[in-house]
Amino acid sequence: MRIDVVSIFPAYLQALDLSLVGKARRTGLLDLRVHDLRDWTDDRHRTVDDTPFGGGAGMVMRPDVWGAALDEVMRPAPGEPVDAHLLVPTPSGRTFTQRMAEELAGDGHLVLACGRYEGIDARVAEHVGARHRVSEVSIGDYVLNGGEAAALVVVEAVVRLLPGVVGNPASLVEESHGAAGLLEYPVYTKPPTWEGLEVPEVLLSGHHGRVERWRRDRALERTAERRPDLVAALDPATLDRADLAVLARLGWSVVDGRVSRGPDAVA
Ligand code: JA8
Numbered sequence: 228m229r230i231d232v233v234s235i236f237p238a239y240l241q242a243l244d245l246s247l248v249g250k251a252r253r254t255g256l257l258d259l260r261v262h263d264l265r266d267w268t269d270d271r272h273r274t275v276d277d278t279p280f281g282g283g284a285g286m287v288m289r290p291d292v293w294g295a296a297l298d299e300v301m302r303p304a305p306g307e308p309v310d311a312h313l314l315v316p317t318p319s320g321r322t323f324t325q326r327m328a329e330e331l332a333g334d335g336h337l338v339l340a341c342g343r344y345e346g347i348d349a350r351v352a353e354h355v356g357a358r359h360r361v362s363e364v365s366i367g368d369y370v371l372n373g374g375e376a377a378a379l380v381v382v383e384a385v386v387r388l389l390p391g392v393v394g395n396p397a398s399l400v401e402e403s404h405g406a407a408g409l410l411e412y413p414v415y416t417k418p419p420t421w422e423g424l425e426v427p428e429v430l431l432s433g434h435h436g437r438v439e440r441w442r443r444d445r446a447l448e449r450t451a452e453r454r455p456d457l458v459a460a461l462d463p464a465t466l467d468r469a470d471l472a473v474l475a476r477l478g479w480s481v482v483d484g485r486v487s488r489g490p491d492a493v494a
Pocket of ligand 1: 316317318342344345346366371373375
């Protein structure tokens with residue numbers, strides 16, 4: 228896969244030299260190129276922004292500079308049939324999810340445009356959109372100072388899904404259907420006693436069936452506590468009697484084929 232990242236702070240992306248993404252680059256599984264947007268300016272001050280039409284606070288990134296950068300970076304190399312997909316991190320984008328990461332991992336060429344200030348002139352997405360797929364993506368409901376940190380998140384989430392990048396693919400399999408739609412259970416390692424805190428006895432028992440049940444119970448409890456939206460989205464057909472008992476204790480039940488909570492839900 229090829230990934231290009233365009234930013235006015237290319238040094239911000241140096242983290243992509245490290246760890247699993249860095250290794251994927253060195254082994255040739257990933258062709259990752261980081262560019263300085265100012266390389267496409269033509270004035271003495273290397274200007275990338277200007278004041279917003281219609282007034283208001285802050286500055287907006289100029290379409291001419293971004294257009295020149297993206298036209299060049301997204302142009303298919305001779306004999307390269309893959310269509311580049313532009314990703315623009317922005318708090319007003321569609322929420323970036325694991326499913327989206329899985330879809331993007333199937334693309335041949337991703338380009339990330341990291342905006343700063345009040346964002347990029349809206350005509351850039353329109354211009355690029357005439358020839359390429361363009362997706363504005365949000366990594367969560369908070370505001371950053373620019374798209375760079377979000378680009379790091381997207382690149383890492385996608386690259387670890389590329390074949391051969393994660394050392395033990397069993398980890399990916401377990402992750403994807405370990406407990407569909409639930410948060411992970413808590414994990415422990417040696418020593419069995421630390422600072423007066425014990426590892427739950429069942430995990431030392433060697434009883435595989437009891438371990439699996441305990442993990443499932445803890446995953447359900449955590450999810451109900453932290454992410455009730457995920458519990459409400461569970462398919463009742465994926466829940467066994469023990470699951471339903473745990474959920475009932477937490478005030479959830481199946482009503483009209485849906486997992487729901489509240490007065491009607493309590494048996
Ligand atoms: C921001 Br400025 C800017 C650009 C991209 C993003 S993604 C996010 N959560 N905040 C801010």
